[in-house]
Amino acid sequence: MKIEELIQDLDPVTIIEFKDYIIEHLSDLCSTKNSNSKIIYNFKTEKKVCEKCGSKLYKNGKTKNGVQKYVCSCCKHTLSETTDTITCHSKLPFEVWKNIIDNLLNGFSIRRIAEENNISVLTSFRIRHKILYALKKFIDNITLSGEIQSDEKYFSINLKGTKLENMPRYSKKRTSTKSPYRGISHHKICVVSSIDEFDNLLLKIVGLGRCTTKMLKDSLGKKLNNAKSINADSASAYQEFCIENSLILNAIPSGFHSDGIYNISEINGIHSQLETWLKKFRRVSTRHLQEYLNWFVYIFTMKKRFMLNKIKTESYSNIIINDNYIKANAIFSVQMLIDLNIAYAEYINQS
Numbered sequence: 001m002k003i004e005e006l007i008q009d010l011d012p013v014t015i016i017e018f019k020d021y022i023i024e025h026l027s028d029l030c031s032t033k034n035s036n037s038k039i040i041y042n043f044k045t046e047k048k049v050c051e052k053c054g055s056k057l058y059k060n061g062k063t064k065n066g067v068q069k070y071v072c073s074c075c076k077h078t079l080s081e082t083t084d085t086i087t088c089h090s091k092l093p094f095e096v097w098k099n100i101i102d103n104l105l106n107g108f109s110i111r112r113i114a115e116e117n118n119i120s121v122l123t124s125f126r127i128r129h130k131i132l133y134a135l136k137k138f139i140d141n142i143t144l145s146g147e148i149q150s151d152e153k154y155f156s157i158n159l160k161g162t163k164l165e166n167m168p169r170y171s172k173k174r175t176s177t178k179s180p181y182r183g184i185s186h187h188k189i190c191v192v193s194s195i196d197e198f199d200n201l202l203l204k205i206v207g208l209g210r211c212t213t214k215m216l217k218d219s220l221g222k223k224l225n226n227a228k229s230i231n232a233d234s235a236s237a238y239q240e241f242c243i244e245n246s247l248i249l250n251a252i253p254s255g256f257h258s259d260g261i262y263n264i265s266e267i268n269g270i271h272s273q274l275e276t277w278l279k280k281f282r283r284v285s286t287r288h289l290q291e292y293l294n295w296f297v298y299i300f301t302m303k304k305r306f307m308l309n310k311i312k313t314e315s316y317s318n319i320i321i322n323d324n325y326i327k328a329n330a331i332f333s334v335q336m337l338i339d340l341n342i343a344y345a346e347y348i349n350q351s
């Protein structure tokens, strides 16, 4: 129900009383145990059908916290309003989820989020990664059209948080944690970054070492939608890629940001914004790097698309209402997007 409809028949005195009541009790009203399920119930537009057999679902009472339950008319499968959403199994009310989403949009660290919301560091870690996982769906829907600027950014490998048994086995002790290779080598993670004339942004881990045509195909190639041209540095990977995709290549000489008319200064500007932003998190683990890149793209995109005050409400609905459930232990098994055996080939089984 629209708020306008709800209050249009009230007299001004009641409206003011109503307003005062809301202000006084706002926090309590948003902290009830079924606050998340109420939002999902009101805003989720899809019809309820059983995921197991496709039959219609019927309301089937409520849990002790007031969350609506459903039962399948055919196979008797039961579920609740929050099943498959990010708040499934979460005891935290909307008030806290809302705060954490606000904190994330402001780039707060795990520790700071824990302090601000009076939750444990582990809960803070889990929720942050659950939300970052939810943003992936949003990112997956972004496509690039028209004129595109493209470049690569290289990151060092960081194995923070990787279990010992999943680490490549070294045959000898390394004296330094620094890569013995200077510049771009198979010790560097390549991220393809592209932006189109409508501010749609792509930041994607594509593999190890210098960018190849195949890496472009697997990343940018899957995102093209009526694209016309690409401004890129003269890296040969783009030549074949552009021919295959019937794109005009405006090659910028290596080491320059522009070639008179054409430039890659916008994407280079984004690289420096990204660097500054990532510094806040102190050494991001390679396992979670793509999530951080998605997080950056999400904030960038929302700022371009919406007024600042709309970003928060849009984000609540993107994250809370859609089906974004990931099990807590699945966070720890997020797939490594690079092959460590290639990265450390020369250290493995050398003896």
Ligand SMILES: [Zn+2]
Pocket: 050, 051, 052, 053, 054, 055, 072, 073, 074, 075, 076, 077
């Ligand atoms: Zn069923």
